Amino acid sequence: MTVSFVSVLFVASALIAVGAFVAAWRRELTSALAGVPVMLAGAGTAFAGISRFASTEDAQLIGQEMAVLLAIVALAAVALGIGIAGREAPR
């Protein structure tokens, strides 16, 4: 059993499509927003795969760096969305 570049890209495609599906399917704003980190995880997987299988010696870390940045962007997006949604009134 081995992992090829194409199988990494398949996984990345699946994550991006699932994230898009979640964002489109949910009726509630913050639930739909939860699809964004899934899409960004897919993009990060593609970057990590590129850095593992298809990069030159000099550029191997750039894919990993992009994966780190995408995880931070996902966190920022969710924090901003929940912040904009605001706190519920106390009962």
Next chain:
Amino acid sequence: MDSLHAIGFYVSAALSVAGGLSLAFLESRRRRGAALAVVGLGAAGTYASLSAGLAGAMALLCYAVIALLVARRDYRAIALPVDDRWRQVAGVGAALLLAVLAYSAYRGSFAHATFYGGPIGTAAIGRLLFSHDALATEAITALVLAALVGAAVGWRRERSRDERQREQPERRK
């Protein structure tokens, strides 16, 4: 890549895809937070099996915080005025997106290179962040700062006039 890493990759990938799919159908916020934590765990495992351990650790941390944020009880639910028909069209669109991406991954003639396996660590990634990709790092930090300020401002809830009037007599007592 040896079999152990390959098994780890496929198990992690299945975890993250299953966690992502369950996000579409779970109703409780706590369960959605748990599903996002599973997505993060799967993504971290995928990165780690692709020799990106530091990226995996960062993803695990970021997705744990995202899961905690989503699992909170006290944010407002904002319903989007979306018709059922459009949701179904969006579902078909996501399936088409998957088909197009998978086809391009299968048919694309990508450049292949052998893995060098050189030193990968915090210092090397830090050097890249602050020298080679300083602009991207600045852009991300500006985005994170804007997100945090926006979240802090948005989180402050303006009290309604009724609530303020209700509090006034209580203070006089």
